[in-house]
Structures are given as C-alpha cells and as structure tokens.
Amino acid sequence: MANATMNSQVAGASSTVSFRHSFADRRTLGNSILTGLAVVLSLIAMFPLFSVLYMLLVKGAAMLSPTLFTELTPGAGMDGGGISNAIVGTLVVVLVATTLALPLGFMGAVYLAEYGGESRLATVVRFAAKVLTGLPSILAGVFAYALVVVTTGSFSALAGGAAMAILMVPTVMLTSESALRAVPAKMKMAAFGMGATRAQVVLKIVTPTAVPGILTGVMLALARAMGETAPLLFTALFSDYMFEGKISQPIASLSVLIYNFAGSPFEHQVALAWAASLVLVAIVLVLNVVAQIATRRPEEHG
Amino acid sequence: MADSTLKAPPGPDLSEAFRSSVSRPPTAWQKGFDVVFRNLAHAFGILVVLLLAGIVLEVMRHAGAAMGTYGLRFLTTSTWDANRADFGILPEILGTLYTSILALFIGGFLGITVALVLSQGFVPRRVELVLKNVIELLAAIPSVVYGLWGIFVLVPAVRGPSGWLNEHFGFFPLFSTRLSGPGILPASLVLSIMILPTVTAISREAMAAVPKRLASAAYGLGATRWEVIFRVVLPTSVGGIFGALVLGFGRALGETMALAMLVGNANVFGLSLFSPGNTLAALLANHFPEAGKVEVGALMYAAVVLMLITLTVNALGSFMMLRATRELKGLS
C-alpha cells in the first residue's frame, strides 16, 4: 500500500494524515477487537452442538450393537436389553400423528392458497396457525390428555399421536401453503383455460407440482415431532413391551426413554439413554438434511 | 322453436361443437366434486381455528373447578402438596420468568452477535452458509437430548466455577448458594442454547432487510464496519430484533424438558444462580403422569397460567414483527 500523505489545510491545524492501516488508530483497533469478540462469541455459540455430537458419538456408539435394536428395554437395575420397543414406539406415534396432521394441514393449506385469498376468514386461519406454532408442546399434551386420556380412560399411543399431531399441523400447513403458492400462476391458467374445475386444477396440477415443498414441510414437522417428550409423558406414557398393534395402549418412545433413564441411578440405563439419543439425533438430523437438500434442488430446475 | 315447453339448458348450445371434438361438458360428478372439495377446504381451514379455540377452552374448562377452589391464592403461595390439596405456583411463575429472562440475556446477546456475523460480510459467503446450517442443526437437537447433555456435561463443568464464585462472592445475591447439581444456571444456559437459533434467524432476516444503500452511504463517509453496524444496521433493524427477542422469550417460557431435567424441581425461588428452582412447564411434566383427579385440576390451573403467559408473549412478538416488516417496507 502506497504511503500517501496529505497536507490538510484545516485552519489552525497543520497535521499530515496517513492512509495506512494502523492499529494505533483507535477506531481501527476498536473495530478489530469487536470483530474478534464477535467471532469468538459465535464459536462459543456453536460449541454446544459439537459437544453434544461428540458425547453422542462417544457414549452412544459404545452401546451400538445388534441387540440394541432387537431387545426390549430392561427393568431397573437389570443388564442387557435394548431400545427396540422405543424405536418402534416412536415410529408408531409419529405415524398416528402424521395420519391426523397431514389431511388437516394439507387441506388447510389448500384453503389458504386456493380459496381463502385475502379474505377475513383466511387471515384468521393463518393467524391461528401462527399462534399454534408457538404453543408450548406440553400444552398440546395437556389438551390431548383432556380430550383422549380422560374420555377413553387410559393412556394410549392414540393420545400421544393426537398431541404430536397438534404440534405438526401448523408446520405442515404453513409450509404447504408456501409450496402451493409457489406453483406458477400461468400453469394454473393453462388448466383453467382447458375447462378444468378448481378442484381439478388443485389436485391434478398444483399439488403434484408442489409435492417437493410439501414433503419438505412434512419432514421438518416429523423431525420436530420425533424429538418431543413432554406431550408424550402423560398421553402415551411408556411401556417396556413391544407394540402389538393396539394404539389404545401406552407405548414406548425414544424421547421418553431418554428422559426416564437420564435420571436413573443405574449406569447401564444411563448408557442406554445415550444410545437412544444417538439413534434419535441421527434420524432427526437425516430428516433435516434431506429437507434442506430438497429445498435447494428446485432452484436448480428454475 | 318447435317445442317451447321444453326449457333449453342455460348457455350456448354446444352439441354441434362437442360432436366434432373430443371435448365434453363437465360431468355431474366433476361439478359435484368441485363443490365438495371447496367446502372441505373451507371446513378444514375453520377446523384449525376451532382447534386453537378448543385447546384454550378445553384446558380452561378442566381448570375451572380448581380455579374456583384455590382462587388467586394459587398464584401467591408456594406449597405443592397433593395429599392435603394445598397448591401454589408462585415459585414456578417466578422460576419460569427468571430462567427465561436469563436465557434471553445470554441467548439473545449471542443470537444477535451470530446474526451480525452471518449478515454483515465478516466471513465469505460459503462460510456464512456453513454457519447458518450449523445454527439450524442446533435447533434440530431435541430438548431431551440437551437435558441429558446438560446433566452429564454442563452441570459438572459449571460446578467448579460456581463453587469458586460462591466462595469468593457469596455476598452477591446471584452467587449466594452452592450448586449441588441441577439449578437455575445450568437450566438457563441450556435454555439460551435452545432459543439462540430462533433469535439468530429472525434477527438475521431483519438485518438483511436493511437496504444496502444505507450501509453504503455510511461506508462511503469512511465509517468502520462496526460503526456502520451500531449506527446504521442495528437502529434500522431494531424493530425486527426486538420481535426476535420477544419470540425467543416466548419459546423459552414454554420450553419443558431441558428445564425438567436441569432446574432441580424444587418448589422454591431464590435469586441465586446456583439454587434449584422450578418452572410451570417442568411442574406439569413432573407431576402430570402420576396425578390423581384432585392434583390434575390444580395442574390444569397451572396450565392455564402458562398458556396465558405464552400466548400473550407470542402474540406480542408476532405483532412486533408485523410492525417491523411494515416499517422496513416503507424504507425500501
């Protein structure tokens, strides 16, 4: 950098100003310190993720073995066993939840994107969905408890699935609405021009074209739902037995297993909690990454 | 016309048109399905609203009896005894607010910093993208896994320094007790990790929405990067940042598992960072599974209080975001 000096003609001053980058300049020094601080703080912010992943890999992987996936959860103080019932249980609850949440979320999105427009009702519906995204998950559990457990008289996978569905609906609905709206209007006009009814346009043209976006929303909702614990604590409860086809019974789940075993005085159960965490986080991360890739691919087509 | 008693169907007589082409008028089934589908879409839209209303009303209904029985004493007393039907959630209300405010300070500050790093060109675009993904993955980790990590990594790590602080600065209210295990501090730290992605994402959007020409003008006048940040970017995006903080606060208020596992579940409230405590959500998580009818009523009452607090804060946050985006639209 050239060493340029300048004679300033400011009245009363006869200083020369240098353009060289120098830490002697207070402003430059301050700027660099703040930048350094910001970077350090950002690294601190990311540290927990790496620490968690590290612990999962070290402690969870230690328990990885075929029996982990084939055995049932052991009782207190017992050795051996696995987490098979918890894995199956999580999948069952999530399946129930998706069956309830997908139609409601999708048709709600169809309403918002294709029929509601800017009407007052559409604004209210969208506002309700946004409020529901912020609903504490435990309150979804409380509601499912009041609605299903109290009326049926028992804890059940169905109640757990209902609580999960409440948490999934807003995400599915709002992301599906975006996906439906993203379909180019000219494609819809082509179909209308051929004499298709609105239902036909929505089902034959808009929805198939929007499927990638809708799937992404469902995957994100699934990933979130799988990790939820609070709503299951008093709806699906837990079970040391494998799912046998009755969703009217309590059922195991990875998240409740982790919660139960985390505070256990028995080291073996704590180790199983780590293993279950590893499996759960692996599934959740895969879903998230796939969803992120899926949202990037449409840009290549465009 | 030969037979005037026959009413021709309304519309053009397309019989000849259709005769020489493949096209046909819409069938009765197609038209009927169109109507049914339209009504179904409307019905499901309304159903979402009913769901929200249903949740609020149903929880309040179940809490009604308890609200009548315990009245406002519920909010001001501190015992939780299921056998004597003596319930009070004051420590839980205070604990919820305290942990969330602490999380807001830590997570909010860190979140805004990360948002600045992500949006003000400190690092090349590719690094920005990687950072953004890392922060998103932070949000993907389930709360219960953070709780597990907190118990076995965070609490031991914090125990040493907290003991030191208690020894040397025990007079200061924040450090006045010893950390035995779970407590306010580890719980708040994990809570701040959990709200950080929310604060970062929304703040980053607010900062990115600041028109480039404002920053360019300041750079053109010779301002350093941080001067531009403090004098141009932050003031302009302050509406969105506040919205992000409020929404992050709302998330912290409703967070359950990490707190249930780390806050100590003691029905006390103390200002000390190292004392155990309790929150509304943790109370519900811990007591609901085994509660009898009487206790369930009290728990429903607590749920109503939690619901009111979170819904109010979230509504406020959404409203602030709406205003912030309107202001920014006016600028560009």
Added chain:
Amino acid sequence: MTMNVEEVSPSASVPKESGRVKSSKSAAQGVVAPGQVVMDCRIKTLHYGNFLAVRDTDIPIVTNEITAFIGPSGCGKSTVLRSLNRMNDFVNGFRFTGSVQYRGADIYAEGIDPVAVRRSIGMVFQQPNPFAMSIYKNVAFGLKLNGFKGDYAERIEKALRGAALWDEVKDKLHTSGLSLSGGQQQRLCIARAIAVEPDLLLMDEPCSALDPIATRRVEDLMLELKEKYTIAIVTHNLQQAQRVADKTAFLFVDTTAGGRTGYLIEYRPSAELFEDPREERTKAYIRGEFS
C-alpha cells in the same frame, strides 16, 4: 388530441357480409354453417376495478377463418381475447357490460357455467406454460379431462404432429415437458390445445417467444388447422396477420379520459384492411408510425 367518437363508430368498419342477421337464427340452434358467425363478441364496457380497459368493441368471429387482433400495446387485444372464454373472470374486479354470443347464447348470462364454455374453446398463451409432467401427460391432459375413451397414443401423436413437434419428441415422450426449449414448449402447448379438437382456438401472441423458423411452422399449422377449426389470434406482428388472417381487427388506445382504454377502430377482411385501410389511425399503424 380530441377525438370525434361518431367518426370512429366501430360498426362503420365491420364487414357487411358477416351474415349477422342470418346467423342469429341458426345460432339459436347452435348450428353454424361455414362463413357464419360462431362467436359474436360485443363489448360495451370492460372494467378491471375502476379501470376501463376496453369499450365499444364488436367483433363477430366467423367459422373456419382466422381472425387477427392487432394494435399498439395497451389497446386491449389480449383482454378482448380472454373475454371470449371467460378467462377474465380470474382478474380481480373484472366487470363486463355487453354480450358474447357463442353458438346461440350469451356466455356472460346468468347461470352459465364458464367451465363448460372453456371445454370447447382452446387457448394458447403468450408465455409457454406446459404442466410439470411428461410430454405425453401434457398432451393427454385434455383427453383425460374430457373422459376420452379411445386410443390415447394415436391422438397424442396426431396432436404432436399437428403442432410440428412429433419428430423432435417422439423418442422422449416420457421426459418432462419443462425440459424442452422455449419454442418446443410453445408447440407442446399448441399440441395440448388441439388434442381435444376444440371448436374455437384462441391464441395470444403465440409466436412472440419463438424464433423465425418455429414461427413459420406455427403459422403453417394455423393455416392447416383453419380447415377444421376456427382461430382467433392476437399478434403484434403485422406481417403475420397479413399472412394468416382472413379478417383483421385493429384496436387503438383512447387516452382522452386520462386512462388507457382500448376500442375497435376497424374490422375487415385482412386484404382490404392492409391494402386500403379506411381509418387514419389504421393507416398510421400499418405504416409503422407507432406501436
């Protein structure tokens, strides 16, 4: 710049041999013989909200002919075209006074199902808009919609040949329609429209996104199609109108009231309109004095 509206009365320049009197009687039975009016478009006023887009435009469209709409930008030619199959219904605030008589009835009358109207009228848009499906499914869409029970493969090949696209895509019928080039996509849209052999085909500047070779192909196609179908085309290409259209309608923009309102200046057989235009503005436009 004032304008004497009486001078420019639209009906003054409408060809007398449109056979309007005769057609209204047979149109009542829906039967239209060649040389007769299949669609009688009579627009009094057409508003989008408060904006008057088109006024006083009467264009009777004759069977088995190609009718072109030409005029400077903003003169409402696309708006008029879209009025013929009720596609303007999708624009917010659309209001219409007048009538569009199609095979014996006004398609804007009470109780008319626009979906039924659109079944027998095909439309090709300015921007190619194939569906996000395979080429095969794109062309088959109209067939399936109308419950066609015959040989799909045969019809699809016929349509693609008619749109001069068959040779280029016959080996990749199951690849996505979106993977074609712009010109090919537009020909795909034409194939899709003609697969159902519509009574009336509306084309809104169909060649504006095409290169000259593809344009020529499409124009040849139009001349072939006119033997079976009736075509109305909007174009800003005067040579194209001269080449393919039997009759041409020239619309202009009226800015006297402060807005931009389109209206019909003259409508005559193309040969007469281009060689011996009656109105000053038509002369000026054809000479290229404004666009």
